[in-house]
Amino acid sequence: MTGIASIRELMTRNMRQSGIYIAFVLIIALFAILTDGLLLSPGNISNIVLQYSYILILAIGMVIVIIAGHIDLSVGSVVAFTGAVAATLVIKDGQPWWVGVVAALVVGLLVGAWQGFWVAFVGIPAFIVTLAGMLLFRGATLLVLDNISLSPFPREYGQIASGFQNGLIGGQGFDAFTLVVFGIAVAGYAFSQWRSRQAKLRYQQVVEAFPLFVLKIALTGAVVMWFAYQLATSRGLPNVLIILAVLIIVYGLVTNRTVFGRHVYAIGGNLSAAQLSGVKVKWVNFWIMTNMGFLAGVAGAVYSSRSNGAQPAAGNMFELDAIAACFIGGAAVTGGVGRVSGAMVGGLIMGVMSNGMQLMGIDQSVQQVVKGLVLLLAVAFDVYNKRRASGSR
Amino acid sequence: MPADTEVPPVVQMRGITIRFPGVLALDHVDLTLRPGEVHSLMGENGAGKSTLIKALTGVYPVDGGTITVTGTDRTFASTADAQAAGISTVYQEVNLCPNLSVGENVMLGHEPRRRGVIDWRATHTEAARHLEALHLDIDTRSPLSRHSIAVQQLVAISRAMVLDSKVLILDEPTSSLDRDEVDQLFGVVRDLRDRGVAILFVSHFLDQVYEISDRITVLRNGALVGEHAVADLPRDALVTKMIGRELHDLESLSRTAHRAVDRSGEPLLSARGIGRRGVLEPADLDVYPGEVVGLAGLLGSGRTELVRLLYGADRADVGHVSVRGERARMTSPRHAIDRRMAFSSEDRRGEGIVADLTVAENIVLGIQAQRGWARPIRRSERDAVVAEYIQALGVRPANPDAIVGNLSGGNQQKVLLARWLATAPELLVLDEPTRGIDVGAKADIQHKVSELSAQGLSVIFISSELEEVLRLAQRIAVLRDRRKIGELDSGQVDLDGLVDYLANAGKGSAA
Numbered sequence: 001m002t003g004i005a006s007i008r009e010l011m012t013r014n015m016r017q018s019g020i021y022i023a024f025v026l027i028i029a030l031f032a033i034l035t036d037g038l039l040l041s042p043g044n045i046s047n048i049v050l051q052y053s054y055i056l057i058l059a060i061g062m063v064i065v066i067i068a069g070h071i072d073l074s075v076g077s078v079v080a081f082t083g084a085v086a087a088t089l090v091i092k093d094g095q096p097w098w099v100g101v102v103a104a105l106v107v108g109l110l111v112g113a114w115q116g117f118w119v120a121f122v123g124i125p126a127f128i129v130t131l132a133g134m135l136l137f138r139g140a141t142l143l144v145l146d147n148i149s150l151s152p153f154p155r156e157y158g159q160i161a162s163g164f165q166n167g168l169i170g171g172q173g174f175d176a177f178t179l180v181v182f183g184i185a186v187a188g189y190a191f192s193q194w195r196s197r198q199a200k201l202r203y204q205q206v207v208e209a210f211p212l213f214v215l216k217i218a219l220t221g222a223v224v225m226w227f228a229y230q231l232a233t234s235r236g237l238p239n240v241l242i243i244l245a246v247l248i249i250v251y252g253l254v255t256n257r258t259v260f261g262r263h264v265y266a267i268g269g270n271l272s273a274a275q276l277s278g279v280k281v282k283w284v285n286f287w288i289m290t291n292m293g294f295l296a297g298v299a300g301a302v303y304s305s306r307s308n309g310a311q312p313a314a315g316n317m318f319e320l321d322a323i324a325a326c327f328i329g330g331a332a333v334t335g336g337v338g339r340v341s342g343a344m345v346g347g348l349i350m351g352v353m354s355n356g357m358q359l360m361g362i363d364q365s366v367q368q369v370v371k372g373l374v375l376l377l378a379v380a381f382d383v384y385n386k387r388r389a390s391g392s393r
Numbered sequence: 394m395p396a397d398t399e400v401p402p403v404v405q406m407r408g409i410t411i412r413f414p415g416v417l418a419l420d421h422v423d424l425t426l427r428p429g430e431v432h433s434l435m436g437e438n439g440a441g442k443s444t445l446i447k448a449l450t451g452v453y454p455v456d457g458g459t460i461t462v463t464g465t466d467r468t469f470a471s472t473a474d475a476q477a478a479g480i481s482t483v484y485q486e487v488n489l490c491p492n493l494s495v496g497e498n499v500m501l502g503h504e505p506r507r508r509g510v511i512d513w514r515a516t517h518t519e520a521a522r523h524l525e526a527l528h529l530d531i532d533t534r535s536p537l538s539r540h541s542i543a544v545q546q547l548v549a550i551s552r553a554m555v556l557d558s559k560v561l562i563l564d565e566p567t568s569s570l571d572r573d574e575v576d577q578l579f580g581v582v583r584d585l586r587d588r589g590v591a592i593l594f595v596s597h598f599l600d601q602v603y604e605i606s607d608r609i610t611v612l613r614n615g616a617l618v619g620e621h622a623v624a625d626l627p628r629d630a631l632v633t634k635m636i637g638r639e640l641h642d643l644e645s646l647s648r649t650a651h652r653a654v655d656r657s658g659e660p661l662l663s664a665r666g667i668g669r670r671g672v673l674e675p676a677d678l679d680v681y682p683g684e685v686v687g688l689a690g691l692l693g694s695g696r697t698e699l700v701r702l703l704y705g706a707d708r709a710d711v712g713h714v715s716v717r718g719e720r721a722r723m724t725s726p727r728h729a730i731d732r733r734m735a736f737s738s739e740d741r742r743g744e745g746i747v748a749d750l751t752v753a754e755n756i757v758l759g760i761q762a763q764r765g766w767a768r769p770i771r772r773s774e775r776d777a778v779v780a781e782y783i784q785a786l787g788v789r790p791a792n793p794d795a796i797v798g799n800l801s802g803g804n805q806q807k808v809l810l811a812r813w814l815a816t817a818p819e820l821l822v823l824d825e826p827t828r829g830i831d832v833g834a835k836a837d838i839q840h841k842v843s844e845l846s847a848q849g850l851s852v853i854f855i856s857s858e859l860e861e862v863l864r865l866a867q868r869i870a871v872l873r874d875r876r877k878i879g880e881l882d883s884g885q886v887d888l889d890g891l892v893d894y895l896a897n898a899g900k901g902s903a904a
Contacts, residue, residue, distance in 0.1 A: 199514070200534075257510040262493070266501055269490030276488055277552070278473050278502040336492035 019381070020330055020345050027349055031356030038359050039352070042234035045227065050161065050306065052351035053240040054079065054299040056344055058322035059329075060251050061295035063343035066326045067255075068288050069268045069335030070126035074115065074133030075296045075322055079315035080141040082107045082300030087150040087310030090157055097157040104301040105294060111137060112293015113286070120285035134319070142312050151309025159239065161306035166236025174232040181237060182228035185245075186221040193217060240302060247298070251340050264288060268335030324371070325350055328378040349374070402427045403463055403559050403591045404480070409448055410457035418444045421458065422617045424610055426560055426591040431582065433594045433602045436612035437635055437692060437857050442595055445612065446562055449593075450482050451475035463559070481553035482562040489537055489549055496520035496533030499552050523551045527581045543574035550581060561585060562593045567601055568693060571671055579605050597693030598874050599628060599896065611635055628896035635691070636859060636892070652847065654684045654867050659718045661851045662734075662820055664703055667712030673698045675711050676877035678870060680820060685842065685852045687866030687883065689859055689895060695875040696855050697739055700822045703853075704729045704736040730763065735813035739825035739855070741802065745809045748798030752788065752808055753779040755797050759812040782811035787837050803834025810838060820851045827856060839865060859891050871895055 031039045038044060058075050065072045085107050086100035111133070118129040152158075168177040193213075200207050208216070231237060255261040263284050266274040275281050299318070304310050329346025331338030350371060357367045404426040411419040419441045426432055436442050447453045449460065451469030460467050462478045469475045489498045496517040497504075505515035520533045529547055537545060546566055553561055563582070567575050582605060586592055596602055602609065609626055611618040611634045618634045660679040668675035673695045680686050688696040701707040703714060705723035714723050716732045723729055726736065738744035746755055756779050761770055770778075779793045786807040788800075797808055806826055813821060823842070827835045842865060846852050856862050862869055862883075869881045871894055878898050881891065 253510065257513075259504055259506065259511060262497065262501075262504065262511060265493055266490045266497075269492035270488065273488040273490055274501070276472050276476075276482075278476065332492075336490065 020328065020342060020349070020378075024345050024349050024352075027352055027356075031352060031359075035356055035359045039356050040230075042230040044355070044359070045230050046234050046238055048348075048351050048355050049238055049241055049244075051355065052347060053161070053244055054303045054306070055318060055321045055325060055351070056244055056347045057247060057295055057299040057302065058318060059325040059343040059347045060247055060340055061292040062319075062322040063326045063329070063331055063338045063340055064251070064255065064261075064264055064288055065126070065292050066323070066331045067268045067335060067338040068264045068285065069271070070119065070285070070288065071323065072115075072126060072130045072289070072292050073319050074111075074130040074137060075292065075299070076315040076318035076320075077134045077137035077141065078108060078111050078293060078296035079300040079303055079318055080310070080312070081111065081137040081144070082297045083304030083314055084141045084144040084150075084310045084312075086157075086301060086304055087153070088144055090153060091150045091309070097154055100153075100157060101160070101301050104304070105297040108293045108295070108297020108300060109290060110293070111296070112290035115293065116286040116289030119289050120282045126289070141310075141314070145310060145312050147312055149309055149311045151307075153305065153308055157305055158308055159305075160243075161240050161302045162308075163239045164236040165239065165242070171232070174229070175236040176232075178232040178237040179225075179228055182224060186224050189224075190217045190221065240306075243298070243302070247295075248340060248344060255340055260284065260287065265336060268332075268337075270336075321350060322347075324375045327382070328375060330382070332382060333379060346378075400427050400429070401464070404449065405461040406445070406449065406458065407461070408458035409445065409455055409460070411444055411448060411453055412456050418615050419448070420616045422612065422615070423620075424449075425620070426593055427608075428559070428589045428591050429586055430607045431586055431592045431594055431605050433596070433606040433609045434612070435595075435602065435609055435631065435635055436618075440612040440635070441615040442612055443564070444615075446482070446564060446593070446595070449475065450480060450562065476556055476558075479557065479559035480562065481556055481558035481560070482564060483546060483549045483553060483566055484564050489545060489552070491536070491538035491545075493537060494534050495524075495531055495537050495540070495548055498537050498548055499523055499533070499555060501552070503555055520551075523555055524548075526554065527551055527584060529581070541574070543570045543577065546570070546578060547581060550585075554585075558590065560591045560593065562595075564595050565597070565693075566594075567596055567598060575601065597691055599631070599691070600874055603628070629893050632691070632892050632896045636857070652867065654681055656681050656684075658682070660715075661717060662703065663715045663718075665712055665715075667699075667702050667709045667714060669698070669702060669707065669710050672707070672875065673702065674876045676870075676872075678703070678877070680851045680853060682819075682851055683846055683849045684868065685846045685854055685866045687862035687869040688853065688855045688872060689862050689869050689891060690872035691895070692857060693875075694872040695877070696872050697824055698875065699872065699877070700736065700824060700853055700855065704734060704822060706736065730816070733817070733819040734822065735759070735816055735818035735820070736822040737809050737813055737824060737826060739828065741805055741809065746797050746805050748796075750797060751794050752783070752797055752800070753793035755808050756782055756811045756815060759816045763816055778815055779811075782815060786811055786841060801830070801834070803830030803837075806830055806838065807834065810841065814845070818850070820853070821845075822853045822855075824855045825857065826854075827858070827861060835861075859895075860888055863888060863891060871898070873898075 028039070058079070062072060062075065082104040086104040089095045089103050090097055090100035115126075115129050115133050118124045119126045165177060166175050169180070170176055197207050197213060207213070255264065263274065263279045266277070266279055267281055267284055271281065300315070303314060307314065325347035326338060326343045327333065327346070328349055329338070329342035329344065331343065353371065353374065354367060357370065402425045404424070406422070406424040408421045408423065409419050410417070410421055422441065422445060424434070424445060434442050434445065444453065448455050451472045451474050454470070460469070462480070467478055469478070490501070493501070499520040500516050504511045505519060506512060507515070517533045524531055524533065527547065527550065529551065531540070531544060531548065537548065540548070550561065566578060570578065582592060582594070594602070594605060603623065606623050608620065608622055609631065610620045611631065613635060658681070661682050662678075662680040664676070664678045666675040666677065676699060678686070678699070688699065690696045698707070702709045703723065705725050705728050708724055714721050721728065721732055729736065742748065747758070753775065757770055757775050760778070764770070776793070782788070783791050783793065788804050788807045788811070797805060800808070810826065826838055839861065842852055842854065854862065854865055863886070866883050869883050869886075869891070870877055871879050871881060873895065879894065881894060886894070
């Protein structure tokens with residue numbers, strides 16, 4: 001079973017994972033051409049990150065929920081609710097900005113624990129619990145806000161989503177700090193890839209040829225550094241990107257390396273097997289939902305900061321964007337399969353598409369139609385793949 | 394080698410009694426498992442095998458009796474309790490996570506950790522060690538779904554060994570394996586036995602039971618028939634014990650089998666070399682107009698599988714079917730229905746009745762499906778059809794608006810029979826139509842089948858009760874271990890002869 005795989009083998013071997021990366025590149029290329037390069041301008045790139053950050057944060061929690069075989073329809077309402085609580089404390093009561101942030105996170109946690117209780121211990125399907133939550137927390141938002149919008153936040157609160165780290169260590173016409181951070185990230189990525197390749201070789205698994213491996217790393221590194229340069233020459237490193245990067249790294253570790261994370265996969269793959277193996281299914285389900293609530297709290301803080309206030313209708317339909325990001329990113333409808341990185345790419349595909357279409361001045365209604373079709377195609381591709389796999393066995 | 398009876402047992406179940414609403418599922422059953430021994434649990438469907446296993450693994454609480462594990466009395470509140478006591482089970486449908494790697498499956502719930510996160514290297518090393526102990530060379534990093542069912546089963550056994558089990562229960566592990574895979578599995582089982590693990594083996598394959606077991610416990614109708622060393626229990630004795638002999642009040646039913654059937658013409662249905670890999674070896678079968686063909690064989694012998702292939706419920710990968718001499722494509726039940734076939738499944742609750750609908754709705758389901766959405770059945774027509782069949786089959790209560798789920802099993806079966814008869818089929822396939830129903834309903838159904846076949850309906854009749862098959866069928870096709878081993882004329886064979894044929898014919902060549 002040892003050996004060196006060619007590019008084609010690598011691509012066909014894991015179409016599900018590599019497929020979305022290819023699709024991502026193609027979509028970027030398509031919209032870059034359609035918008036005459038406007039899509040890839042430095043200002044617009046940092047714009048995409050800012051605009052879609054809260055969807056990406058929600059998608060991190062959502063992919064875990066989906067891997068375990070559940071769904072969460074309430075996150076949009078929870079984003080609104082946590083934002084409303086933060087805004088009430090900071091704007092109305094004049095509390096310092098960090099009290100608002102902590103309040104949003106704590107309220108998110110409590111909401112998640114509430115839903116987790118019904119899902120895990122009472123045994124109501126998450127679809128129903130979160131459908132109820134969607135109504136419940138939208139109503140709670142209206143109550144807290146008394147049906148009116150609150151704004152503006154003090155400057156510090158706005159910095160969460162709209163602020164940048166710029167000029168920390170200087171630079172001539174660009175932000176050196178941004179480049180250094182990204183440089184470290186690329187080096188770390190190359191090192192971890194190298195280690196996992198060594199491990200695979202040790203266990204005599206198929207790996208790509210060494211020149212191909214180097215090419216892959218170099219290409220990824222070049223793209224990332226180019227992205228960094230675009231940020232550095234624009235406004236610097238967005239705070240939101242830092243938050244997002246930390247979350248992605250932490251949750252990447254949680255899903256791949258912790259017992260909790262792997263038990264999520266086990267539950268989604270075969271519930272009764274997990275149960276018979278002694279996995280504490282109820283507690284895992286509880287923490288999955290609690291975690292989703294927490295991340296909705298994070299997204300609530302980021303969103304209210306970005307929109308510089310709290311509105312009764314905030315976060316409307318966010319849950320659908322987050323769910324779509326997971327499925328486009330390769331999560332399986334039946335549970336058990338999915339990755340945080342996939343959900344991120346899925347979210348970015350949605351982001352680039354929306355942004356590209358906005359730049360082209362395409363009507364909102366057409367944008368919805370396109371997004372709907374992309375989601376349907378992505379899941380159809382997944383179902384088709386699975387049928388082919390089970391047929392050949 | 395069978396261990397001595399003196400070896401202290403690992404598990405002793407004494408007087409186990411389990412009641413379900415209205416049913417005594419187990420009635421004072423004993424089971425003793427000794428280390429280093431393979432013990433087979435035998436019995437027909439409904440004998441109580443799986444109930445007994447579930448009592449031992451903590452799925453069902455026992456209503457009476459004691460379970461002793463290595464000398465201490467235990468009550469298991471959950472499967473986790475039983476597992477902690479060293480009792481592990483490998484089920485027929487492999488209970489693993491196909492989306493995870495082999496190594497992760499082996500170590501699930503026992504992942505080695507380092508600094509709070511899973512140590513993948515240790516996980517895979519340890520999983521590989523457990524697999525090697527069973528002489529298995531499987532790449533622990535490959536996803537489980539990439540392996541065959543056989544390998545998955547072996548992985549499941551390795552996982553049981555991670556738990557350091559003293560007792561390993563194998564529930565129908567071989568039902569989807571081919572011969573080589575069974576050999577590999579048995580190699581592993583013998584290995585474990587030699588290491589002192591007590592193994593409880595459940596299988597419907599007689600050859601396999603005789604190949605691997607040291608001891609056999611037989612159950613029938615929830616009661617213990619006996620425990621025997623394999624050497625003391627010849628095959629025909631085992632089969633007789635499993636099937637039992639009941640004195641029915643059915644003896645009065647004339648043996649329609651003696652009615653002559655005209656086989657000079659063209660068969661209504663003719664199958665040639667029909668089979669499916671891992672399900673049924675290629676088999677031939679002819680059914681003539683007005684004939685009742687019985688399929689005899691133990692559960693899992695391939696009798697249900699054969700009729701499902703004929704009916705198109707499963708797809709055959711070899712052979713072909715002709716209806717009235719014309720080649721027919723049978724890849725969907727609709728094709729069979731179009732050719733006037735009807736199939737009543739053995740799984741009455743799962744594939745037969747719609748429990749929440751009324752008697753009338755259940756009966757007209759078949760005809761309405763045949764006619765399509767555009768031509769609904771008129772109320773008066775519906776009432777007439779329903780009334781006719783309720784009367785003809787003696788459905789009790791004779792109320793078309795009764796909810797079927799509330800009827801007794803026998804009456805549910807009559808409703809099902811009515812559904813298919815209402816479609817006026819030419820060939821009726823009945824899979825275990827009399828299982829688990831009371832004697833009166835049984836007699837009603839048998840009479841009806843006999844009466845209809847005399848009027849020209851062809852029937853394929855499957856039953857675990859060989860006497861019933863003998864009584865109703867003119868010709869009996871005998872199956873064993875997923876193979877049709879022959880055909881008998883029911884006029885020329887009695888029960889003993891059939892049992893002997895079922896157990897012994899073609900033995901030796903099978904393995």
